[in-house]
Amino acid sequence: MKQQIILSGLGGQGVLFVSKILGEAALARGLSVLMSETHGMAQRGGNVISHVKVFEREKGKPEGERDAATDPAWHVSPLIRPGHAHVLVALHEEGVKAHGHFLSPNGTLVCNRTPRTGPGDVDATGIARKLGNPVAANLVLLGFAAASGALFCSLDDLRRVLEKLGGPRRDANLAALEAGAEAGGE
Amino acid sequence: MAERKILLGNEAMAYGLLEAGCTLAASYPGTPASEIVGTLAALKRSGSIAMHVEWSINEKVALETALANSYAGRRSAAAMKQVGLNVAADPFMSAAYTGVKGGLVVIVADDPGPHSSQTEQDTRQFAMLAKVPVLDPLGPAHARDLLHTAFDLSEDYEVPVLFRPTTRVCHARQDMEIRPFRQDQPAPVFEKDPARWAATPKFRFLLHKQLNEKLDAVSRDSRLQPVQLNPAVSAEKAAGVIVASGAVCTHASEILKDLGLWEEIPLYYAPMPFPLPEDFLTGLLDQARRILVLEETQPVMEAQFRDRAKVQGRLSGHVPREGELLPETVEGIVRTFAGLPEAAAPKGAAAPGRRPTLCAGCGHRAAFFAIRKVFPRGIYPGDIGCYTLGLNLGAVDTVLCMGASISQAAGFYHAFRDSGQNSRPIVATIGDSTFYHAGIPALINAVIQGCRFVVVVLDNATTAMTGHQPTPAEGNTLDGRSVPKVSIEDLARACGVRHVSVGDPYDFEAFTGLLKAAKEHTRDPENGGMAVVIARRPCLMDRKQPKPDRKPVPAINDKCQGCGFCITHFECPALVFHGKEEAVTVDDVLCSGCGVCAHVCPHDAIEIPSQPQAGKESNHS
Numbered sequence: 001m002k003q004q005i006i007l008s009g010l011g012g013q014g015v016l017f018v019s020k021i022l023g024e025a026a027l028a029r030g031l032s033v034l035m036s037e038t039h040g041m042a043q044r045g046g047n048v049i050s051h052v053k054v055f056e057r058e059k060g061k062p063e064g065e066r067d068a069a070t071d072p073a074w075h076v077s078p079l080i081r082p083g084h085a086h087v088l089v090a091l092h093e094e095g096v097k098a099h100g101h102f103l104s105p106n107g108t109l110v111c112n113r114t115p116r117t118g119p120g121d122v123d124a125t126g127i128a129r130k131l132g133n134p135v136a137a138n139l140v141l142l143g144f145a146a147a148s149g150a151l152f153c154s155l156d157d158l159r160r161v162l163e164k165l166g167g168p169r170r171d172a173n174l175a176a177l178e179a180g181a182e183a184g185g186e
Numbered sequence: 187m188a189e190r191k192i193l194l195g196n197e198a199m200a201y202g203l204l205e206a207g208c209t210l211a212a213s214y215p216g217t218p219a220s221e222i223v224g225t226l227a228a229l230k231r232s233g234s235i236a237m238h239v240e241w242s243i244n245e246k247v248a249l250e251t252a253l254a255n256s257y258a259g260r261r262s263a264a265a266m267k268q269v270g271l272n273v274a275a276d277p278f279m280s281a282a283y284t285g286v287k288g289g290l291v292v293i294v295a296d297d298p299g300p301h302s303s304q305t306e307q308d309t310r311q312f313a314m315l316a317k318v319p320v321l322d323p324l325g326p327a328h329a330r331d332l333l334h335t336a337f338d339l340s341e342d343y344e345v346p347v348l349f350r351p352t353t354r355v356c357h358a359r360q361d362m363e364i365r366p367f368r369q370d371q372p373a374p375v376f377e378k379d380p381a382r383w384a385a386t387p388k389f390r391f392l393l394h395k396q397l398n399e400k401l402d403a404v405s406r407d408s409r410l411q412p413v414q415l416n417p418a419v420s421a422e423k424a425a426g427v428i429v430a431s432g433a434v435c436t437h438a439s440e441i442l443k444d445l446g447l448w449e450e451i452p453l454y455y456a457p458m459p460f461p462l463p464e465d466f467l468t469g470l471l472d473q474a475r476r477i478l479v480l481e482e483t484q485p486v487m488e489a490q491f492r493d494r495a496k497v498q499g500r501l502s503g504h505v506p507r508e509g510e511l512l513p514e515t516v517e518g519i520v521r522t523f524a525g526l527p528e529a530a531a532p533k534g535a536a537a538p539g540r541r542p543t544l545c546a547g548c549g550h551r552a553a554f555f556a557i558r559k560v561f562p563r564g565i566y567p568g569d570i571g572c573y574t575l576g577l578n579l580g581a582v583d584t585v586l587c588m589g590a591s592i593s594q595a596a597g598f599y600h601a602f603r604d605s606g607q608n609s610r611p612i613v614a615t616i617g618d619s620t621f622y623h624a625g626i627p628a629l630i631n632a633v634i635q636g637c638r639f640v641v642v643v644l645d646n647a648t649t650a651m652t653g654h655q656p657t658p659a660e661g662n663t664l665d666g667r668s669v670p671k672v673s674i675e676d677l678a679r680a681c682g683v684r685h686v687s688v689g690d691p692y693d694f695e696a697f698t699g700l701l702k703a704a705k706e707h708t709r710d711p712e713n714g715g716m717a718v719v720i721a722r723r724p725c726l727m728d729r730k731q732p733k734p735d736r737k738p739v740p741a742i743n744d745k746c747q748g749c750g751f752c753i754t755h756f757e758c759p760a761l762v763f764h765g766k767e768e769a770v771t772v773d774d775v776l777c778s779g780c781g782v783c784a785h786v787c788p789h790d791a792i793e794i795p796s797q798p799q800a801g802k803e804s805n806h807s
Contacts, residue, residue: 010540011542012545012776019359020192020359023192023359023361024192026361027190027191027192027361032360032361033192033359033360033361034325034358034359034360035192035358035359035360036354036357036358036359037357037358037359038301038357046539046540046541046542046543047539047540057361066331067413068324068328068413068415068455068457069413069414069415069417069455071327071328073327073360074324074325074327074328074436075324075415075435075436075439075440076325076436076439076440077433077436077437077439077440077441077513078325078354078355078358078433078436079354079437079512079513080513081512081513081514081517082514082532083530083532094539094540098539098540101532102532134775135775
């Protein structure tokens, strides 16, 4: 397993969006990805979690000729066990309480929190608010995580995913990512 | 190189249906199944597929529609969540007997946990009850492939096939190659055969016999035999073997590798947990010393072993009898099975998180607050949807299943009236989509039984909880044809309700007035009876709806005593509590500007500024 990431936040903070961006970044790198997410009732303002597993794509039989016994990608569990996450990205500090136990003892914590309590903390909401785009705190945090070297992918990978994604929020998304990266500065 | 995409499990299943040449898919939305037909509906709206796709009024109708298309020789699918199959149980049981012509796959998503459901029922047991084969995919990419086999199986044996993914398959995302969809649409052929399609009880006996024979043959089908994933180790030499199905099998696979047991304990994956082939069951009982069965959520494979002396699972108490089999749970079970010490518990176990709540600005919140105000001593039977969360506001007392709010209100009415307590007011709340789904027969029944209570239909113009699927009020099919709009007020009147009113819960005073008038109607000794109030306010999260005019973000004045009334009784996520005697603040990111909270504070501390504020400054200070 290349990297196991837990994303935690509250419903509406954009946990799903961040996990999708990470998935696309993995795909662009030629890696495989398996993710699990929260839908339905729990999305309504409750704690939301996304499991992201990134791993090498195994070359084997061509797809369509594989079966349950021979396709290793089909044997990956969609969930990360407690104590096994390499990275915990908490979009809200409550996420550390709710999902901190997923983090491996050697893992990296990245948290949207103010005042800062450690090197993994950043005031992502404050930065996003200054950009006039408070809902983009998720991308600020993602930029911060990438720039501080916590992720399997680079800041450039994430930039390219957001550029490819396009849409009316493209520029605002990129600005949020960059602002986070600056805070996470090399 | 083929294009590679990351697909949600439910999207992958939609693609599987299209690749397999399915010609009709019908569904009623329900988590975790909604995005299967949701994906098809989006493709249909964009004109990219020929398949008939529909959001049916309920699961029973969806399944019956799909079944007839299959009778006409065309591949068909119905999709629903597990409790949806309860609604569709009647056609499902009978369809097993009549069998099918074109392949019929009934996709029923289970929700171990449960995460977003009323029960943890195991649809595979429904398959046993109905005597149809059931397939249990490992994950998104596998589910897409296994659907092809499901259709082949259904056609080869002329039997409906149940396809049972769990939440962890439906809501996982995985990268996979994109394949072309099958384009041919076979012409419908319906061969009349009343002894089969319209069988009387005498012929049903024969159909039952045929079904039993089909099932025996299906169990031996070479495409769906249990397969050993780690064939280097033999069952006879090992201290024990594991039999697993579905997502749990992937947990077991990963854990065996992590614990260095991959070469020690044979792991069998059963793509078709029912019916398991007799040879496999007896063979394993002969060879293996101990057999651990890992499956969700009830003992289906385990129960098929006739001699369970060496079988460990839910029946034997080795696997918890309820709850999702999370990988950490599976690790514990596997460690015990293999005689390994328990895993060290990770520090800081999960804290009880936040409970879900209605969104800021949700019209339901305003309606519930008004109901509590007008009927302070009421009994509030509730229903299934976002508005189940009215229970946080003390405005939902019971939640059972789709449509039950109205029938349960009737039950409460009879209970209290028969004991002479006519004064206990009863207010049922039900969403618009749920009203169409199962509320109408209940409303007719309440009218003809002489009930007197208020039904508030919370009409947000969509099926919100499951992702904003359309309701019969929309007036368009998915491919853009105009059809009659079916209005809730017309339906209520046609059900025999003489007092029907419609109002906007944002218009708080007027809406409260409607509730009072409805209350009077239920109490009028001469002309009174049932009353229906439709609380009409489009869902804020539904991008198809016009955006309402925003009022300025409310200001908290110095009358705020930090009493917490607005937090407890209104529970808007945009109102932030800082402890007793501290003034409440407004989170301007979350606030939708509905203005309803100004009616809530008992101390008049919440004001809506008359002029829009400059910029979007916060009230945090």
